[in-house]
Amino acid sequence: MKNDDFLLIGKIVGAHGVKGAVRIYPYGSSYSVFTTGTLLYIKQKSAQAFIKHQITGVSSYKQIIRINLREVASRNEAEDLISSDIFIKKNLLEKPEAGTYYWDQLTGIFVFNLDEGLLGIVERIFSTGANDVLVVKNKKEEILIPFTKNVIKEVNLEKKIIKVDLPEGLPRYKIKI
Numbered sequence: 628m629k630n631d632d633f634l635l636i637g638k639i640v641g642a643h644g645v646k647g648a649v650r651i652y653p654y655g656s657s658y659s660v661f662t663t664g665t666l667l668y669i670k671q672k673s674a675q676a677f678i679k680h681q682i683t684g685v686s687s688y689k690q691i692i693r694i695n696l697r698e699v700a701s702r703n704e705a706e707d708l709i710s711s712d713i714f715i716k717k718n719l720l721e722k723p724e725a726g727t728y729y730w731d732q733l734t735g736i737f738v739f740n741l742d743e744g745l746l747g748i749v750e751r752i753f754s755t756g757a758n759d760v761l762v763v764k765n766k767k768e769e770i771l772i773p774f775t776k777n778v779i780k781e782v783n784l785e786k787k788i789i790k791v792d793l794p795e796g797l798p799r800y801k802i803k804i
Contacts, residue, residue, distance in 0.1 A: 633668055633714035634731055636660055642705035643693050649705045651692045660715050661685050661692050668714040738763045738789045746770055
């Protein structure tokens, strides 16, 4: 399978208890993929391949999800997975509703200010709880852009562009790429 077949959905941030549960920081606002029976694909930083794991139990606390994996039976095994990325097969996901996007759809897209041109490329996205934030990088710096209706004016996935109207206080300039 190719990496394009998978969607990054979270990161393992810790171990929990002695029976091998892991603590996950999810990268989306929906936790629906974290259900008993779901197959996850875990990629450790030092590994090239994905390792398939099946969820056998789930609980959540604030923004952290605790899961038990059939293939992980001890705290030591869980600790070995800390800092690993968690993926799911894209073909298992529902198509997002109009006006909503998976983070990987927006990563790598060019961001243009309505008035002043190219700001940079979406390098990554994170959630604040209230809204998602685009981290747009160019040759000079990173710009944090809230992904809200009053800022994001257009998302065109076919052309790979996002048009924004930046609020006062954010940097405004053109760059050449």
